[in-house]
Amino acid sequence: MQYSHNFNPTISDEDIFNEIVKEKEYIGYYNLPFQDTTPFKEYAKTVTQSNVVVIGIGGSTLGTYAIYKYLKHSKNLSKKLFFLETTDPIDIKSKIENIDLEDTLFVVISKSGTTVETVAIFKYVNSLVTCNHTNTVIITESDSKLNTYAQANAMTTFDIPQNVGGRFSVFSAVGLLPLAIVGINIDELLKGAxxxxxxxxxxxxxxxxxxAKSSLVRTRLLKKARFLVEYKNSFNINVVFSYSSRLEGFNKWYIQLWGESLGKVDINNTRQGLTPIGIIGPIDQHSFLQLIIEGRRDKTVTVIKVENFDNDLKIPAITLEGLEDLDYLNDLEFSSLIKSQADATIEAIQNLNDIPCDVITIDGVCESAIASLMYEYELLTSLCGKFMYINTYDQPGVESGKMILKKKLQS
Known part of the structure; x- marks a missing residue:
């Protein structure tokens, strides 16, 4: 008897990998780690202002903020970095009140050049201080209206490649320029990526x-992406549980990357999507962990730990009356405490044997470590998109809202 079949449940890992290799030819983010950083570093040397204000929203700010938030307390940075990214008037006013606008470089970022939030905030800033070629730099696509404005006003511009989507643009001028200006080593960032x-x-x-060449990163990411997609109907919520407040920015960036990339209609006109949740330990041990442990089994959990906090702050060896039973905390480093809290959460979850859980340990608080983590998540997003048969890089749901907003404002 002869037998053949086509019962394979999904595309093979090798086929998915080959699809990603093909995608490298026209999706630009894959190749950003190999770019020449000289233009960014040379411009950074010319900046004399003490403050840098990034005006943008979404992919124009979240990645930069994630890296800055992770590194700023461990670096002797030469300048302060601020973000104006919301049209909330209270947020705008409160931030600007604490910035010396006369000693500020404004970095205006919009891929399309017509982002309503960005232009609105830039207009307001222009009413407070004269924005010109001496204190303003523009990052946008080369053919945008914002680029035309910059050229007309002799402002320095940096290009966002058309084949790099906003949420994948952190390793382009979008992130590298402001980070270089404040003193972060962008070559080390790209080294990690x-x-x-x-x-x-x-x-x-x-x-x-x-x-053919074996790869620990590829094996790990393919396994995770396949599981997330094949079990998406059972575990639709993907929780990133980051055990460091420094990773709060990473969580926000991940939520945009995951939500805007994977919430799509596939080639069979079926609605797809994985729901991202970003929480911080140990804070959310006292809230969301309860939902994870005893709630519905509809969540995967990724715990992110930091191995070396580069900080030796200790709990003092003092006894508080009535709290003597807690003296075992004496002389314990806070970094050791938070790592133990993470390990306890991991063990509690894994002991249940019915919650998918993986653990990522970042080596330390340095440029290459955060960049490697973020680049891995970009790759993971692309792999999930391939398994789901969707376009990972468009965002028609967001664009429809923009068109409605424009009609409302023009009416």
Whole structure:
């Protein structure tokens, strides 16, 4: 008897990898780690202002904020970085009141050049201080109206490649320029992203992308992406539980990346999506962890730990009357305490044996570590999109809301 079948439940890992390799030819974010950073560093040297204000929203700010938030307390940065990213009038006023606008460089970022929120805030800033070529730099697409405005006013501009979507643009001028200006080592950032890229694609030296070369990163990400997609109807909510307040910005960036990329209609006209949740430990041990442990089994959990906090702050060896039973905390470093809290949460979840859980441990508080984490999540997002048969890089749901808003404002 002869037998053949086509019962394979889904595309193979190798086929998915080959699809990603093809995608590299026209999706630009994959190649950003290999760019020349000289223009950003040279411009950064010319900036004399003490403050840098990024005016943008969404992908124009979230990635930059994630990196800055993670690193700023461990670096002796030369300048302060602020973000104007919402049209909430209270937020705008309160932030601007604490910034010396006469000693500020404004970095205006909009891929399309017509983002309503960005233009509205920029207009307001212009009413408070003269924005010109001496204190304003523009980051946008080369053919946008914002670029035309910049050229007319002799402002320095940096280009966002058309094949790099906003939420994937952190390793372009969008993130690298403001981070370089405040003193973060952008070459080390790209080094972390580059190492992850090379491991995933099996690139060493002049070798081209190859499936044959074994890869720990590729194996890990393919396994996770396949599980998330194949079990999406059972575990539709994906919780990132970050055990460091420094990762609060990363959580926000992940939520945009995941939601805007994966909430789509697939090739069969079926609605797809994975729901991102970002929480911080140990704070949310006292709220969301209860839902994870005893709530519905509709969530996966990724715990992110930091191995080296680069901080030796200790709990003092003092006894408080009535609290003597807690003296075992004496002389314990807070970094050790938070790592133990993370480990306890992980063990509590894993002991239940019915909550999918994985653990990511970041080596330390440095540029390459946060960049590697973010680049891995970009790759994971792309893999999930391939498994789901969707376009990971458009956002028609967001665009429809923009068109409605424009009609309302013009009426």
């Amino acid at each position: 580059k190492e992850t890229n090379n491991d995933f694609f099996g690139i060493f030296g002049t070798q081209v992308s190859t499936w």
